[in-house]
Amino acid sequence: MRLIVLASGSSGNAALIESGGRALLLDAGISARETWRRLGACGLADVRIEAILLTHEHSDHVRGARVLARRLGVPVMATTGTLTAAASCLSDVPETIAIGRKDSFSVAGIKVRSFPTAHDAAETCGFTFESRRGHRIGVATDTGVVTGEVLAAMEGAHVIGLESNHDLGMLESGPYPPFLKRRIAGERGHLSNEAAAAALDALSWKGLSHVFALHLSEQNNTPEAARAALVAPLRARRGVTLETVGKNEIAACSL
Ligand SMILES: [Zn+2]
Ligand SMILES: [Zn+2]
16 A cells, blocks of 8 residues: 655645555645646556545645546545535536545545544544555644544554644744634644644554654744654654655655
């Protein structure tokens, strides 16, 4: 099984989860054309994408969903709240499939579980993906806090994609207006480097091999600050690779 992060951050989010030549797209927040271009750059132009799975309706996660779903002829899967909130961006897609926030289903031969995240959108969730061989990937972005449910879902994942949106000090002293600072730092906002580090510290799984720091703010974070925060809890876990994924960067790992 492979995780390929095609785009991450407020300008667009999309990732491919592939296993045995079959794949699903997790979020479609960059244009269809750019999604194809990046897939091609990874040698995945011919990969069989069987569904588009959405975490929530914000445009940095759904921007390309309509065109991609139509071109691929695949369903868009999301919670009822997300599908309703994103309805105007999903007109004419071949099919929409409603999932629960604590659901379990199979897509492209991959076992998918959803879990609730804490964000200012209708009905947000994160996901874990498990291959037939028992390899697990967990992705949680756009969450103001890491709840016990998020932690429980991530426990046992071999690869984790975790939001590391902002450095608290940079956000506080940065140029954003107070209401926006409060929104980002709030319980239904975005995850700070510090909170992401605390979440990693709380995980115990020995099989963890790779951590992707995702959804980094261009204004209130740097890859260096995110790395400095997240590397501390990983020091005790030898053999875990940490990678920050910036705007226009593609990152991938195989299990
Ligand atoms: Zn986002
Ligand atoms: Zn969002």
